[in-house]
Amino acid sequence: SQKIEQNSEALNIQEGKTATLTCNYTNYSPAYLQWYRQDPGRGPVFLLLIRENEKEKRKERLKVTFDTTLKQSLFHITASQPADSATYLCALDGGSGGYNKLIFGAGTRLAVHP
């Protein structure tokens, strides 16, 4: 079955540095991959979507890469700020017929320290 792995340990970085989060998947070839941000007690908020034929996508301070050979996506936040502290989730599409069914990783908690 499909499996998604994200770093279970929290990532602690200093303000201004670049945070890099990893998402690995197995037994699957997704058509696209998404990244979400989740704050405590709230629902996930969509950040970026990258398709299987795209290598990289950027949005302001965010950058996502997608390597279908390595079955890995990297999520970068440049010039990080304490307000970026949250849990970041990667999600894969549920495949053909998987209408609006996302398969989520467990998430990585990011803490940005002043």
Added chain:
Amino acid sequence: KAGVTQTPRYLIKTRGQQVTLSCSPISGHRSVSWYQQTPGQGLQFLFEYFSETQRNKGNFPGRFSGRQFSNSRSEMNVSTLELGDSALYLCASTVTGAAGDTQYFGPGTRLTVL
């Protein structure tokens, strides 16, 4: 546009009872997906509805059911509650655009089963 709304936000029930949760998608969105989030299992897909039809279902027992109304509002029901059903229940409405399917999550309903 108003976001996805879920009611109630918090709910306390006892084992054996049943519960109904409600979700109103963003205006114009016809797809509603439901997810269960727990610390141990993360976000797991329950089911998805489109135009009052269930199109996809996750691996949950039959105690979990849902429906969608003609105005796209959706409800999910859990019967014979168990302690393990304590979780954050999230619904998401989906819009399909040039960038792919983007899911917009509501704030969730926190269900506690005693």
